[in-house]
Amino acid sequence: MSEDIAIRAEELTRMFGSFTAVDHITLEVRAGEIFGFLGANGAGKTTAMRMFTGLLEPSSGTAQVAGHDVYTGSEAIKRAIGYMSQRFSLYEDLTVRENIRLYGGIYGLPDREIRARGEQMLARLGMEQSADTQVRAIPLGWRQKLSFSVALLHRPRIVFLDEPTGGVDPITRRQFWEMIYQTAAEGTTVLVTTHYMDEAEYCDRISIMVTGRIGAMGTPAELKREFGTDSMDEVFVRLARPATAGAA
Amino acid sequence: MTDAVVIEGLVKRFGTTVAVREVSLAVPTGELFGFIGPDGAGKTTLFRVLATLLLPDSGSARVLGHDVAKELWALRPRLGYTPGRFSLYPDLSVEENLRFFAAVFGTSLEREYDQIAPIYVQLEPFKGRRAGALSGGMKQKLALCCALVHQPDILFLDEPTTGVDAVSRREFWELLARFKASGLTILVSTPYMDEATRCDRIALMQNGRILAVDTPEAITRSFDRPLFAVRADERYRTLLALREYPHTHTVYPFGEVLHYTDRRTDMRAEPIHDQLTRFLASRGLAGVSAEAIPATIEDSFMAHLGGAGEAPAS
Numbered sequence: 001m002s003e004d005i006a007i008r009a010e011e012l013t014r015m016f017g018s019f020t021a022v023d024h025i026t027l028e029v030r031a032g033e034i035f036g037f038l039g040a041n042g043a044g045k046t047t048a049m050r051m052f053t054g055l056l057e058p059s060s061g062t063a064q065v066a067g068h069d070v071y072t073g074s075e076a077i078k079r080a081i082g083y084m085s086q087r088f089s090l091y092e093d094l095t096v097r098e099n100i101r102l103y104g105g106i107y108g109l110p111d112r113e114i115r116a117r118g119e120q121m122l123a124r125l126g127m128e129q130s131a132d133t134q135v136r137a138i139p140l141g142w143r144q145k146l147s148f149s150v151a152l153l154h155r156p157r158i159v160f161l162d163e164p165t166g167g168v169d170p171i172t173r174r175q176f177w178e179m180i181y182q183t184a185a186e187g188t189t190v191l192v193t194t195h196y197m198d199e200a201e202y203c204d205r206i207s208i209m210v211t212g213r214i215g216a217m218g219t220p221a222e223l224k225r226e227f228g229t230d231s232m233d234e235v236f237v238r239l240a241r242p243a244t245a246g247a248a
Numbered sequence: 249m250t251d252a253v254v255i256e257g258l259v260k261r262f263g264t265t266v267a268v269r270e271v272s273l274a275v276p277t278g279e280l281f282g283f284i285g286p287d288g289a290g291k292t293t294l295f296r297v298l299a300t301l302l303l304p305d306s307g308s309a310r311v312l313g314h315d316v317a318k319e320l321w322a323l324r325p326r327l328g329y330t331p332g333r334f335s336l337y338p339d340l341s342v343e344e345n346l347r348f349f350a351a352v353f354g355t356s357l358e359r360e361y362d363q364i365a366p367i368y369v370q371l372e373p374f375k376g377r378r379a380g381a382l383s384g385g386m387k388q389k390l391a392l393c394c395a396l397v398h399q400p401d402i403l404f405l406d407e408p409t410t411g412v413d414a415v416s417r418r419e420f421w422e423l424l425a426r427f428k429a430s431g432l433t434i435l436v437s438t439p440y441m442d443e444a445t446r447c448d449r450i451a452l453m454q455n456g457r458i459l460a461v462d463t464p465e466a467i468t469r470s471f472d473r474p475l476f477a478v479r480a481d482e483r484y485r486t487l488l489a490l491r492e493y494p495h496t497h498t499v500y501p502f503g504e505v506l507h508y509t510d511r512r513t514d515m516r517a518e519p520i521h522d523q524l525t526r527f528l529a530s531r532g533l534a535g536v537s538a539e540a541i542p543a544t545i546e547d548s549f550m551a552h553l554g555g556a557g558e559a560p561a562s
Contacts, residue, residue: 040413167287174500181484195413201503236414
């Protein structure tokens with residue numbers, strides 16, 4: 001696999017019994033791209049993500065993530081990626097610095113490296129004063145910025161963000177997106193899952209899953225043109241409405 | 249028209265944290281009123297006080313003419329409330345939940361059927377399904393149904409669309425518009441700025457305070473500077489360049505574009521536009537264009553925050 005493709009999936013499929021959660025999806029995400037991975041509740045996003053992150057084996061099809069095969073290289077994938085969930089992923093009763101040490105340790109970084117990278121991270125975030133504060137006392141927006149930085153601590157090639165900016169104020173949200181832009185500009189691939197269409201508009205390219213398949217893929221501008229509307233929300237509703245009508 | 253909700257100088261503290269700070273507000277009967285703000289703004293605490301679940305520390309609130317602290321037993325049968333977290337019985341079926349909430353208020357599903365029919369027709373095909381097994385959008389519809397089953401005069405819906413996909417969100421707002429048309433007063437909170445325009449009036453909230461109250465149109469109209477949507481092939485480099493432009497007042501990523509305001513308040517839009525695009529071209533940025541646009545609620549919210557997000561430690 002060439003260096004400039006971060007994720008490649010061909011006809012990737014996952015069945016649960018007779019139910020096809022992910023149905024022959026094919027896509028390529030380029031290195032350094034900010035890719036929005038969208039879909040309604042139940043469209044198969046989570047199942048696809050679990051395959052991309054090495055947590056779930058596909059039923060058929062192929063995929064390589066950060067150069068590793070999802071069937072044979074799931075452990076290598078886990079080391080090569082970072083993950084941050086909307087459900088906050090730091091330990092609230094540990095301090096900021098303790099969380100950094102814990103995650104650095106989990107990823108097998110040497111102590112000296114954890115300290116150096118940790119200090120660098122705190123300086124970059126302007127959070128030096130909060131290093132010994134318990135995470136529970138840190139405002140939500142800052143926790144999310146911190147959580148994102150911790151997900152990057154081991155310098156992964158790809159970072160997966162699950163609804164990263166839900167519930168934060170609009171200025172903090174933009175600061176968060178600037179961090180994403182910076183991360184991508186430095187060559188890390190960013191895959192964002194969300195069902196908020198205004199968040200999708202920040203991405204370079206997006207795909208929208210509908211009942212296990214990729215219903216549309218392109219830049220936000222291309223998709224709006226294709227559907228003849230100026231709103232991503234409208235694109236999404238037109239794609240997803242037929243599929244969800246009457247579904248629970 | 250009388251006011252369904254009158255709040256005066258309301259304060260609610262939890263230990264040393266002040267969740268609601270001196271909030272005053274009136275909501276007329278029949279209005280669809282939105283509280284817009286991020287997590288931690290105080291929306292949930294305010295709703296709990298209005299729904300008689302928390303007592304205020306100081307100040308007062310009257311709902312349908314009843315004091316929320318002193319006359320809660322008169323008020324409770326007349327209000328419907330859905331908390332932000334799904335709080336129905338996950339092990340009971342859709343129908344069992346509805347029958348339970350109807351019975352608690354001394355009525356029955358059959359007697360109230362017409363009231364809840366606009367939503368219940370969407371839930372009825374799944375009436376035997378356990379509530380816990382419903383999708384996010386369906387759970388919210390069931391919660392709304394249960395809050396309406398005793399025919400309240402006012403509804404408090406705390407973040408009903410959080411975590412719900414775009415299709416279900418839209419359907420939910422369409423339902424609210426129908427119930428509003430039947431005369432119900434509805435107070436709803438949301439962290440999603442784009443939902444503000446669905447409301448008659450909104451309050452922007454941050455850190456326990458109300459930053460502004462008005463119609464969505466009036467709030468965006470009061471944005472007092474020319475605002476530009478800036479496009480360029482390289483969005484991030486353009487953002488960094490604008491950070492160094494001496495005339496920049498604010499520049500924010502805004503989906504596919506950047507939103508820019510100029511420091512000079514006495515200058516018209518055209519010269520600002522021309523200087524701005526010339527500056528970006530001089531930085532070697534390709535595909536640059538700038539377009540004067542009306543402000544959105546999100547632009548207005550950020551202007552009210554004064555350009556500062558929250559501090560790293562509270």
